[in-house]
Amino acid sequence: MRIVLADNVQISWDLVADLQMMLHYPFMRNALLAGTLVAIVAGLLGFFMVLRRQSFAGHSLANVGFAGATGAVLIGIAPVVGMFIAGALAAIGMHLLNLGARQRRQSDIAIGAIFTAALALGFIFLHLAINEYAGSVYNVLFGNVLGIDAAQVGMLVWASLAILAILATIGRPLLFASLDPDVAAARGVPVRALALLFLLLLAMAVAVAVQIVGVLLIFSLLVTPAAIAQELTVRPGVALGLACGLAVAFVWLGLAIGFFTPYPTSFFITSFAFGTYVLVRVMQWARLKLVRRARQQADGPQPAVGGAA
Amino acid sequence: MMTGSEPAANGRRAANELPNNRLPDLKTVAAAADTAVIQVRDAAVIRGGQTIWRSVTLDVHPGEFVAILGPNGAGKSTLLKAILGLIPLGTGEINVLGHAARRGNPAIGYVPQRRHFDVDVRVRGRDIVRLGLDGGEWGFPLPFLNRPAEQDRASRIQEVIDMVGATAYADRPIGELSGGEQQRLLIAQALVTRPRILALDEPLDSLDLRNQQGVAAVIRQISRETGAAVLLVAHDVNPILSALDRVVYVAHGQIAVGTPEEVITTATLSRLYNTPVEVLRASDGHIVVVGQEEEEVSYHAHRAR
Numbered sequence: 001m002r003i004v005l006a007d008n009v010q011i012s013w014d015l016v017a018d019l020q021m022m023l024h025y026p027f028m029r030n031a032l033l034a035g036t037l038v039a040i041v042a043g044l045l046g047f048f049m050v051l052r053r054q055s056f057a058g059h060s061l062a063n064v065g066f067a068g069a070t071g072a073v074l075i076g077i078a079p080v081v082g083m084f085i086a087g088a089l090a091a092i093g094m095h096l097l098n099l100g101a102r103q104r105r106q107s108d109i110a111i112g113a114i115f116t117a118a119l120a121l122g123f124i125f126l127h128l129a130i131n132e133y134a135g136s137v138y139n140v141l142f143g144n145v146l147g148i149d150a151a152q153v154g155m156l157v158w159a160s161l162a163i164l165a166i167l168a169t170i171g172r173p174l175l176f177a178s179l180d181p182d183v184a185a186a187r188g189v190p191v192r193a194l195a196l197l198f199l200l201l202l203a204m205a206v207a208v209a210v211q212i213v214g215v216l217l218i219f220s221l222l223v224t225p226a227a228i229a230q231e232l233t234v235r236p237g238v239a240l241g242l243a244c245g246l247a248v249a250f251v252w253l254g255l256a257i258g259f260f261t262p263y264p265t266s267f268f269i270t271s272f273a274f275g276t277y278v279l280v281r282v283m284q285w286a287r288l289k290l291v292r293r294a295r296q297q298a299d300g301p302q303p304a305v306g307g308a309a
Numbered sequence: 310m311m312t313g314s315e316p317a318a319n320g321r322r323a324a325n326e327l328p329n330n331r332l333p334d335l336k337t338v339a340a341a342a343d344t345a346v347i348q349v350r351d352a353a354v355i356r357g358g359q360t361i362w363r364s365v366t367l368d369v370h371p372g373e374f375v376a377i378l379g380p381n382g383a384g385k386s387t388l389l390k391a392i393l394g395l396i397p398l399g400t401g402e403i404n405v406l407g408h409a410a411r412r413g414n415p416a417i418g419y420v421p422q423r424r425h426f427d428v429d430v431r432v433r434g435r436d437i438v439r440l441g442l443d444g445g446e447w448g449f450p451l452p453f454l455n456r457p458a459e460q461d462r463a464s465r466i467q468e469v470i471d472m473v474g475a476t477a478y479a480d481r482p483i484g485e486l487s488g489g490e491q492q493r494l495l496i497a498q499a500l501v502t503r504p505r506i507l508a509l510d511e512p513l514d515s516l517d518l519r520n521q522q523g524v525a526a527v528i529r530q531i532s533r534e535t536g537a538a539v540l541l542v543a544h545d546v547n548p549i550l551s552a553l554d555r556v557v558y559v560a561h562g563q564i565a566v567g568t569p570e571e572v573i574t575t576a577t578l579s580r581l582y583n584t585p586v587e588v589l590r591a592s593d594g595h596i597v598v599v600g601q602e603e604e605e606v607s608y609h610a611h612r613a614r
Contacts (some may be wrong), residue, residue, distance in 0.1 A: 051432075168449040176444030179432060181423040183498070186393055187445045188413020234433045234482040 012091050022259050027206050030153045031145045031265075035251035037124030037160040038209045039221060043244035044167055047236075048198060052178045055223045056108055057094055057199065060115035061206045062218040064090040067122035069140045069210070079140065080155060080207050087203025090114055095196045143214030143266040143306045145255065152211065159208050163201055170194060174237060212251065213266045220270040224277050231280050246276065331355060341420050344407075345370050346506055346538045347392055352389055352401030360399070361387050362562045369540065371505065374532050378540045378573075379559035385542045386422060386510050392540065393419055393508060407503060413445070418499030418537070422510040426491055428482035434475060434494040437483050438466050441498035469497040472528050472534070489520030493527060500531065507531065509541045513548055521548045528552070546573065547595045573598070 012018060022028050049058050054283045065083035072082020097110035126137060139147065148156075167174075176184040177191045206218060213221055229242035250272045256266030332507055345368035353363030361384040369375055377385045390396045392403055394410040403410040405417065418441070426437075427506045442462055443450070452459040470479045473493040478486055483494065499507060509528065513521045529552035532539040543549060546556070548571065558565045558573045560581040572578075573596055578586040589597045 051430075078366075169447055171449060172440075172444055172446055176440045179430070179437065180425075180440065180444075180498075182424065182426070183419060183441075183495075184444060186395060186412065186419045186421070187415070187441075189445050230431045234480075236432055236436055239431075286329050 017031050017062065018256075018260070019167050022256065026150075026182055027146055027148070028255070028259060030148050030150060031255055032155050034148050034156050034250070035145050035212050035255055037156055038205075039225075039247035039251040040244050041160050041163050041205045042209050042218075042221035043225050043229075043247035044240055045163070045198075045202055046222045046224075046247070047229065047240050047243045048174060048178055048220060048232055050226045051175075052198070054199075054202075055128055055219070058202055058222050059089045059093075059110055060111045060118075061090055061183065061199070061203050061220060062210060062215045063073035063115045063122075064118040064207055065203075065210055066140055066215045067118040067125065068207075069120045070125035070129065070137070073136070074125050079136070080211070082150070083207035083210060084204055086118065087199055087207055088117065091203045092196065095192075095199055098195070099192070102104045139214065140210060141214050141216050142264065143210065143212050143217060145212045145265050146253075146258070156208050156211070159204060163205055166197070166201060170197065213269055214282060217270045220250065220266075220273040224273040225250065227275075228280050231284055246273075250276075314571060323534060346406055347540070348404040349392070350402050350404075352391065352403055353399040354384065354391055354396060355399035356387075356396075360562055362559055363400070363562060365401070365564050367557060367564075367566055369506075369538050371538055372532060372536045373554045374529065374547060374549075375541070375555045375557060376540045376549055376553050376569075377557045377559060378546055381544075383559045383561070385418075388557070388564075389508050389510055389540060389542055393417060415502045416504050417506045418504035418508075420492075420495050420499045420509045420512055422542075422560050423514050424495075425488065425515075426483045426486075428484045431482040432484075434479045434483045434486065434490075435470065436497045437494055438470060438479070438501055441501040442466065450598065455576060465501060469500045470494075472500065472531060473497045474523075487520070489516050489524060492516065492520075492524050496524070496527065496531070500537075505533070505537055507537045507539045511541070511542050511544060514544055523551050525552065550594065550596065552581055569596075604606070 023032075046058075049055055064086050066084040068084070068086025069079035070082075071086065072079045075082075092113055092116055094107075097114075098107045114202045138144075173184070173189045174194050176187070177189050177194045181191045205220070209218055209221055225246035226239075226243040228246055229239040231237050233242060250269050253272050254267075254269030257263075257268045325522060347367070347369040349365050352365045354361045365388070371544060377388055379506050387396060391398060391606065392405075392410055394405075394414065405411075405414060435562040438457050439462075442465065467476075470476055473496050474498060475493045478490055479494065483491060486494070496507075496509070496512065499509075507528075512528065513524055516524060525548045528539060528541065529549070531537065532552070538591040541549065546553070550569060553569050555567060556565075556569045557579060558578070559580075561583060563581055565577050565581055567577075573588055575586065575588045578588060585600060587599045589599060591597065
């Protein structure tokens with residue numbers, strides 16, 4: 001992977017010309033395609049992740065991916081493949097530990113133990129392979145969407161299509177199992193198998209998403225758009241669409257600004273995600289305040305129930 | 310349940326199905342008209358080498374309202390789960406609607422023991438109810454391809470929401486609703502498949518008194534309107550006493566079955582608990598059981614043998 005910085009481009013007020021200039025570069029076309037696919041996959045999986053309260057698990061899978069990527073370089077295979085293998089192993093490990101854990105706290109501890117061990121493993125791999133890999137570590141940690149080549153994009157397309165196809169098939173039972181595992185199990189939904197399959201999908205999505213935003217910033221595509229969507233709507237279908245749309249918007253905005261400035265794209269993607277999240281939370285807080293005040297005013301003329309007693 | 314319509318059914322049967330003038334055996338006719346939706350025969354559940362209960366025989370008939378009572382840890386929920394096919398039997402058999410009990414039977418609506426959706430679960434109550442209808446279906450939903458089916462589903466969902474009285478808050482996020490409101494929506498979810506059996510595990514637990522009465526009234530009304538048999542695990546019999554047809558009392562690995570008047574008596578409960586227990590009836594009909602090990606059982610968490 002090379003670090004590509006698009007210098008010497010000037011933004012003008014003619015947005016169409018700006019867009020044409022951006023799309024003129026093959027690396028930008030690759031980045032847009034890859035970024036869009038990853039955003040769609042991350043937005044959809046993120047919705048279920050937030051619903052299942054597995055955002056910590058997702059974050060940990062990304063960190064495990066770090067060990068996979070460095071290990072892959074050490075033995076000479078593609079980092080993405082290494083990331084997926086490590087992620088899949090970690091997913092199976094988490095699943096087995098979750099089955100044994102009686103409480104969420106216990107399973108969080110188990111996940112934390114796995115991901116710290118994986119980080120340490122990644123560090124030793126890195127130490128062993130330091131000469132060839134030092135530069136790329138930066139990319140694994142923080143992402144480098146502008147450095148994606150056509151072969152990587154091809155792999156990304158297939159991985160994304162596979163994830164989308166599986167998700168479309170298991171969507172409703174997964175929603176049922178995520179919201180209400182007891183009833184879902186009683187109705188014959190294979191809750192445990194779905195839990196493992198979901199973690200495996202997540203490992204796959206994380207392996208491809210890391211190329212865009214990196215291990216450390218992956219939250220901005222997996223969790224933040226889905227969390228914003230669930231703040232804004234209570235309809236699962238709408239929330240899924242909104243999470244996708246937001247993730248895509250963040251990636252596009254990040255890419256555009258990254259193209260015209262000398263700063264890294266993933267910083268802008270993360271900043272837009274975080275900014276929107278804060279904005280939405282503040283808006284919700286204000287709305288709640290207003291609703292309460294309106295209710296108080298409506299109740300005002302009447303004596304409060306039980307207040308005088 | 311023998312009812313007044315029995316002789317008429319008898320006559321019709323004789324005329325339509327038995328043209329050779331052979332008079333049907335009265336017992337067979339009664340059994341055909343009165344097929345139990347649930348038949349438990351000499352069942353036992355053994356877990357971890359310990360018998361939870363054994364020699365359980367029970368018939369539940371359509372439209373019947375049956376409460377499963379007993380102290381903590383006696384295996385009330387286990388009985389319900391065995392009927393749902395979620396727990397294997399050690400011995401005996403359970404038939405549900407003519408087939409061996411199996412997991413995922415859509416003819417049973419199930420509301421498991423008290424679950425509370427966390428405040429931050431931001432999904433509409435209506436969508437929670439909908440999961441009862443299509444939550445088990447694989448594949449991507451494309452509602453615009455089959456509008457009549459989609460409308461039918463929407464109207465079924467609305468019907469059960471109306472039935473449990475949740476219309477006013479069905480479109481609010483479930484996490485923000487009160488315990489009683491959530492419970493009504495979960496009952497609606499169990500009802501949306503139009504089940505012939507409704508299995509409820511402590512649906513009144515952790516509700517305040519007003520909500521207990523409200524939810525109990527909803528369940529009572531459902532059993533009347535839909536003709537579904539209701540099996541309800543309860544800690545306290547009083548909120549549902551007026552609606553009950555029969556009681557299954559589980560204690561110390563044994564059960565007693567009968568009307569509340571038959572089962573919740575000093576003699577029967579003393580025999581079940583194997584220790585003197587006194588049943589008191591208040592002037593308003595409420596029942597108080599004195600001397601049962603309830604507190605002891607819950608504090609020491611020992612299992613009834």
